[in-house]
Amino acid sequence: MPHFVQYVYIISAAMFILSLKWMNSPASSRRGVAIGSLGMLLAVAGTLAGFPELMGGLSVHNWTWIVTAMVIGTVIGVPIAYIMPMTAVPQRTALSHACGALAAALVGAAEFYQSNQMHEPLAMFKMIALVIETLLGFLTFTGSLMAMGKLQEVLPQRPITYRGQNFVNFTLFSIAGVLAVRLVMVPSDTFLFPIFSGLALLFGVLLIIPIGGADMPTVIAILNSYAGLSACAMGFALGNNLLVVAGALDGSSGLILSIIMCKAMNRSFTNVLFGAFGQMQMKVGHTEQKPVRSASPEEAASILEAAQSVIIVPGYGLAVAQAQHKIRELYDALTRRGVNVKFGIHPVAGRMPGHMNVLLAEADIPYDRLVEMDEINGEFPQCDVALVIGANDVTNPAARTDKSSPIYGMPILDVDKAHTVMVIKRSMNPGFAGIDNPLYYMDKTLMLFGDAKAFVSEMVKELPVRAAA
Amino acid sequence: MPHFVQYVYIISAAMFILSLKWMNSPASSRRGVAIGSLGMLLAVAGTLAGFPELMGGLSVHNWTWIVTAMVIGTVIGVPIAYIMPMTAVPQRTALSHACGALAAALVGAAEFYQSNQMHEPLAMFKMIALVIETLLGFLTFTGSLMAMGKLQEVLPQRPITYRGQNFVNFTLFSIAGVLAVRLVMVPSDTFLFPIFSGLALLFGVLLIIPIGGADMPTVIAILNSYAGLSACAMGFALGNNLLVVAGALDGSSGLILSIIMCKAMNRSFTNVLFGAFGQMQMKVGHTEQKPVRSASPEEAASILEAAQSVIIVPGYGLAVAQAQHKIRELYDALTRRGVNVKFGIHPVAGRMPGHMNVLLAEADIPYDRLVEMDEINGEFPQCDVALVIGANDVTNPAARTDKSSPIYGMPILDVDKAHTVMVIKRSMNPGFAGIDNPLYYMDKTLMLFGDAKAFVSEMVKELPVRAAA
Amino acid sequence: MPSNLEKALFVFMLATFVGLEIIRKVSPLLHTPLMSLTNAISAISVVGAILITGNERATDLTKILGFVAIVAVFTNIVSGFLITDRMVKMFKKKPQAAGAEVHK
Amino acid sequence: MPSNLEKALFVFMLATFVGLEIIRKVSPLLHTPLMSLTNAISAISVVGAILITGNERATDLTKILGFVAIVAVFTNIVSGFLITDRMVKMFKKKPQAAGAEVHK
Ligand SMILES: NC(=O)c1ccc[n+]([C@@H]2O[C@H](COP(=O)([O-])OP(=O)(O)OC[C@H]3O[C@@H](n4cnc5c(N)ncnc54)[C@H](OP(=O)(O)O)[C@@H]3O)[C@@H](O)[C@H]2O)c1
C-alpha cells in the first residue's frame, strides 16, 4: 500500500517552507500566503482521507464533532480577519498564540488521558514530548492572554513586582519540574496531571506580570517561539514530521524576531524578561522646563512646501492616532509639488516589528518609499526637513551620546542631522522608555503640538490641490 | 540501549551544514573547513565504534582490510593536497569527483551482490536506490575522468561529434533503462548487473565526448551534482540520513555553481551539454587585419605610474602563465606609489568559478581588493587605466552590442569605458569563445604582446622600489 | 536503524536550519505579516487534534478536549491566512488612484 | 507510521532547501574552495563503505569492492579537507610582508 498521506505531508512541508521563503519581498508575498494556505488545505484533507493509514486501519469516527468544530472555528475566524483594524494587529497576534498554544496543550492532555484509559503503555520518549508539549502550551496560553490584556490596556501596563517574586517563581518551577519527572517515570499517576497543568497555567501569568506593557511585543515574539516548540513536541509525540517542521519554522521565526527587537533596543533577553525596566524608574530627573520652539500647522505646511526633500519618521503615535491615511494625503500633496518624500522606518518604531510598514502600506503608500534605518541614515544630512510623527525614543540622540541614558547604544534614526526638524506630538511627555529627548531643545527643531491625525490634516488643508498641468 | 551513533550522525550533519554556511566569508572559512573535518572524523569514528548497533549486534570484521584501505587513502591524499599547484585545481576537482563517484558505485555493486549471495530479499525501494546509485556513480566516474583528461590536455579539447550520435546515445540509454527496470523487478538476475554497469561507464564517456574542453568547468559542476546525488541514493539504500544530507548538500552546491556559470555565460544547460559550441564554428569571419596600437613594457609602466586608479582584469591567461606572484609585485609597486589598484573579477574568468580569486589570494593579494563584476562595473568610467591580463571573452564589448555575436547577452566587465585600456596577451588569437574582440581595435587601447608573467615582470623592473619616507 | 526520536531530532535540526536561514531573509517590511503567517502555519497541530478526536476509541473527555482544540486551531488557520493576505495585499509598489482604471 | 523511503524523502527535501539557501550565500571569492569542500563532505559515503566491508558475512567480492571504495573515498577526505584549508588560508585581508614580524 503506498503511504499516500506521507507524501502529502512532504509536499505540505515544502509548501510551508516556500511560503515563508516568499516573504522575502512584498512582490512575492501574496504567492507565499497562497501556497501556505494550500499546504494547510492539503494537510487537513490528507489527514482526513488518510486517517485509516495513519491510525493503522481505523477509519475516522466522530465526524460530527470534527466537522462542527471546524465550522465553528471558521465562523469565528473569518470575522476576526476582516473586522480587526490594522492598529490592533499586536493584540490579535497575542490572541492567536493563545489559541494555538491552548490547542497544543489540550491535544497533549487528551493523548495522555486516552493512553491511560486504554491502558496503552506510554514510551518514555513519548511521555517526555507530551510533558513538554503541555507545559509550553499551557504556559504560552495564559502568557499570551496576559500580553494581550496589557496591549489592549484592560490589564495594568506597569510591571508588577513584589518582594520574594523570584523565590515564589523558583519554588513553583521546581514543583512543576518534580511533577514532570514523576509523570514521565510513572505515567499512570493521572491525578498529578491536573496539578501539573495548573502550575503551567499559573506560570504563564507569573512570568508576564513583572514585564512592562511596552515590552509586550518582545514577549509576544518569545511566546511565538514557545508555541512553535510546543507544536514541535506534538510532532515528536505523534511521530509526525510535518508538525516538527512547522513547529521548528514557527519557533525559529519567533526567535529571530525577538533577537531583532532586542538588538534594535540594545537590550538583552534577560533584561526584557527580568529587567522590569520601563516607565517607572525614569520619570524622575529632567523635570526642569527648558524652552522649545513650536509652530502652527500653517507655518509647518509652508516649510514643507519650500523643501526639496522631506523624510517622514513615523512612530507609535501614528498608530495611536490612526493617522496613516492623513499622512498619505500629506505625502500626495507634497509629491505633487515636486517634493521628494521618503519614510525612515526604525526596526522597533511602533509596538511590533514591521508595525509602521503595515500601517503605511494600508494607506497605499508605495513600499519603495519606506526606507530602513541603515539606509536612510546617510540621507539625513542632505535632507531639508525631517518630520517626526508620533515617534520619540527612536529619534533620541541621547542614545548616541549620553552614556548614562538607559537607551544608550540603541541605534537610532539620525533626524538631528537634517537641516530642519519638526516633531508632531501632543505634549512634552516622554515615550516608551520614559526619558527626555534632547532633540526637542535643539535650535533647528520645531515642536508641532497636537494629535497626529488632527495636526496632519490641518497641514494638508494648507496644501490645496492645484490644477495639474 | 541509547543509539549513540545516531546522535553522532545528527551532530555530524549539523557540522557539515555549518561548515558550508561559514564559507560565506573568507574570515570564517577556515573555521568552516575545521568543523567540516571534525564532522567527518566524528562520523567515521562513530561508525567504527557503533558498528554493532548499526549492524544489529554484529561487530566489525575485516579490520585489516578497512585500516589498510584508510592508510593507503591517506598516503595518496596528503601529497595530492600539498603538491598540487593551485593552477591545477580544476583537474584535481575532476579527479576527486571520479574517486567519490567510483566509491559510491562500488558500494552499490557490493551491496547488490552481497544481498544476492546471502539470498536476502532486496526491497524494491532499496533496489531502486541501488540502481540509481550505481548508474550515477559509474557515469560520473568515467565522465569526470574524461573531463580531467580534457582539462589536462591529454585528451583532445575539441568537441567530437559524429552523425547519428544522438541516436546511438538514445539507444544505449534505452537499453540501460530496460535493464534497470528488470533489475529492480528481479534483483536475482545478477548477470544483468555487469552489463548495466558497463553501459553506465560507457555513457559517462559518450556524454562528455561532444563537449568542448573549455566547457569542462560547467560539466564538472554538473558532475559534482551527480556525485552528490549518488551519495544520496546510497543514503536511501542504507537508510542513513547523514548520507542523504551530505549528498543533498553536495548536489545543491553543484547545481548552484553550474547555474551561476551558465548565467554568467548567458547560456542554458542544454546549450552547454548538447551545444557542441566552441572553438570550431567561430574561427571563420574576422580574419582581415585591422590595425592595433601596441606598446613596450617601459611605456606601459610609465602609463601605470602616472595613473591615479588602475583596475586589473585577470583572465585565463593569468593561470596559464602562472603570473599571480609577478602581479602581486606589480600591485605592490603601484600601491607604494600611491596608485589605487583594484582587481575586477568576472564570475567565469579563468576555467572554474572563483579561479582568479584563489590564484590572486595565493599571491597574498588582500581579498578586499578583489571586486565582483557588478560592483566594479560602475567604477570603470572614473578609472584611468584598465589593465587586462590574459582575459579576453569576459571583456568583449561585442557581448553588449553585437546581436550576431555568439556571446551576445553575456554580462561583461566594461573595461572599454576606462580612459585607457591595456591588454597583455601573446597574440591576436581569440579566447575560449573563439571570437574576435573589438576592444583591441579601439583608439584608447594599447596591446602589450607577450607572456603575462614575462611582460609583467618587465614592467615591475621599470618601477623600482624607491626609498620610503 | 535509528529510533523515532532520533529521526525526529534529525528533522528538527534540519528544519531549524531552514527556518533560521529563511526567516533571516524575510523583508523587514513584512515582519508583522510574517508573525501572523508563521502563526497560521503552526496551526498545523490541527492534524494532531483530528487524529485524537477521530479515533474510534476516543473517550468522551478526549472528544471534548479535541473538539475545543480543533475550534481554537481552526480559528487560527482561517483568520491567520486571511489576515496575512489582507496585510500583504496592501503592499504596493506603485500607488493606484482609488477607483481609477489601470492602463498600461 | 511513514516508511523508510518516506522519512528519507523528508530529510532529502529539507536538506536540499538548506543546501540551496546556504550555498547561494557562499562568497563568490570562495567558489573554488567550496567545490573541494563539498567534495570532501560527500566523501561521507565512507560510512557505507565501512559498513559493507566490515560485515562478518562479507564475501570476497564485497571485501575487494569495499576496499577499493574506502581507498578512493579516503583519498578524497584527506586531500579534500587539506587542500580546501590550504586554499582558504590564502585569503587574507591585510597582506603580510613575507618573513616580517607582525606588530600591532
Ligand atoms: N516595535 C517594536 O517591536 C517594539 C517592541 C518593544 C518595545 N518597543 C519600544 O517602543 C518604542 C518605540 O519608539 P517610538 O519612537 O515609535 O515610540 P515612543 O518612543 O513610544 O514615542 C511615541 C510618541 O508618540 C506620541 N504620541 C502618542 N500618541 C500620539 C498621538 N495621538 N498623536 C501624536 N503623538 C502621539 C507620544 O508623545 P505624546 O504623549 O507627547 O503625544 C510619544 O512620545 C521604542 O522605545 C522601542 O524600544 C518597540
Ligand SMILES: NC(=O)c1ccc[n+]([C@@H]2O[C@H](COP(=O)([O-])OP(=O)(O)OC[C@H]3O[C@@H](n4cnc5c(N)ncnc54)[C@H](OP(=O)(O)O)[C@@H]3O)[C@@H](O)[C@H]2O)c1
Ligand atoms: N570560469 C569558469 O567557470 C568558466 C567555465 C566555463 C567556461 N568559461 C569560459 O572561459 C572564458 C574565460 O574568459 P577569459 O577572459 O578569462 O579567458 P579567455 O577568453 O579564454 O581568454 C584568455 C586569453 O588569455 C590569453 N593568454 C593565454 N595564455 C597566455 C599567457 N601565457 N600570457 C598572456 N596571455 C595569455 C589568450 O590570448 P593569447 O593566446 O593571444 O595569449 C586568450 O585570449 C569565458 O569565455 C568563459 O565563458 C569559464
